[in-house]
Amino acid sequence: MRKKGFRTGFEFSPFEEKLKSPFDKLFDIFKELITHTSGDLDEALDWLGQLDKEYKLTDEYYTLDDFVEDLKRKGFIQDRIAPNGNKEQAITAKTERAIRKNALDQIFGKLKKKGSGSHKTRSSGIGDEHTGDLRSFQFGDGLEQISMTESLKNAQINHGFREFKLTEDDLVVEDTHHKAQMSTVLMIDISHSMILYGEDRITPAKKVAMALAELITTRYPKDTLDILVFGNDAWTVSIKDLPYLQVGPYHTNTVAGLQLAMDLLRRKRNTNKQIFMITDGKPSCLRLSDGTYYKNSNGLDPYIVDQCYSAAAYARKLHIPITTFMIAKDPYLQSFIEKFTQSNRGKAFYTGLQGLGEMIFHDYENNRKKRIK
Template identity: 60%
Template structure:
């Protein structure tokens, strides 16, 4: 033993998770990939078990399925005998798992709101002081500072307070933020050997859980867009699938604008996750489609809506998960017209970018 040091045998850290907890973590990942198909997820889990020996003689996949039922994660499907479906407990677990996976390293804090750069009669005291003004409340008066001012101004012999002696604590205004998250579900989200929809779903679930937990006064609306656009609920996210669709960005933006017009929050914004160019418009009952290059007719309509959003102070942040130069050029033009922001992200960094942008926006009023 060297002086000042003591050496012992190295014992590698042990996985303290039970067999059920370890398998549950994998199962939840598979459920997201299979869009809520319990049977397919269990089949994949069995294949992984065969390849990587996830279970042992004491605890097998059959035990895991029984525990899933007993603990309330899955139920028998009443319409399809012999099959299973997710419960609300699983849906909540998926959102919390996504939040932990994507934002898990963030420092936890209490429930809050979104600060604005304005001061005055707000919700929460700040550290700033200023002179008393008409309309300030009694609770805002900083008594210690005010008494000190009176002593300095009038001396200790004949103590009295005047309005000029009073100091008050600034209060920060809080504002709600309304966000619409647009998710591209066109066919290209699963083309080229890359699953892009699963990370998008995870980000949406994590963002929904974050807002629910930390910013309960905020609103989050989620819409998907392919040939058309429609609104979905948070509950629908695990089951979201890509369709044989083109990319009707115009329909998505129109629906997002309609939703935000009804919101009374001071801050309004659109987050758009997409990997492709706009390729589709709906004209009456027919669709105008062109997947070859950037169609000027489709692009012009999309840029017109970007400008409309700018006029009504709705910034659009585009998270582009593709790297084609001509697509970047389009997104740059779209962003310039809207005066918004654009990120060219890998799938791995998508969640952190969205959280950083959301956090930054909550500190200002658009």
């Protein structure tokens, strides 16, 4: 079944059915559908009903009505008052969290596991992760770092057993690694081209954003992630809003997105900062000083392009690398991205939709290693 360019991407087998309960099996599909429909519960359930007719997902013992009742009972959907005053059903924050975790499992679960928790610097010093190494006390070390057992042993060796005496020279501390922070801004293009030509590009972008948010909040809790979308203008969105992102009738104001990203990163106190930008189209819009818009969708407009290069160069001065994930392979667009990347000394990837999430996660972890050392 195809609807609005949607493909299920699921394979059903007796083996999977034995492992999962009827609810869990349907819930996996439901999480995919609710992402594709940008949080529209009615449309997601309609698609689920059509998939049920085609693939026989339910039987007389567990029906779609039973599934909907379980969604209510488990707190995944609830009644609410719509803006028009009517009563309707909608997904809850619990469902939003489940969608983020599902995206993380799909994308990051394919990658090799690389340790646990926050990334350490090579430098030792005041920190909060013990290395097991011991060294002499230095000015500035915290009292909580002092190993009393080893320090008392030193005092006994240095001063004998008859008189208890503990001096600064006897003190030994357990070394720690300082766990640095990385601040990331993820820019998502929501211009109209993200759904042109019958290809859904916004859903993979949303999945990447949700998975990245889940990764950072669970694996790197000291890191920060800001997410913004850009069309004619740019604005921030919260993590909980990600499932509901939709493409609008917008041009692509890349400069507005970059300016907002740099404004967000200026407020961060840590020094490790980066921008990820997911886009599939050329820059085609600028907002002028008088508040009007300059738009040109025909080719690469030199005025718009030069403003993009300037923004990239300014980010470089702020020591903010930009990694661009280009969901297009047009030669003239690649040429623009190459020059844009040179202006920033960042990185660029030209990718289809399939490998987008995996590439971003590889790059996120690689960037942490390079920037935090």
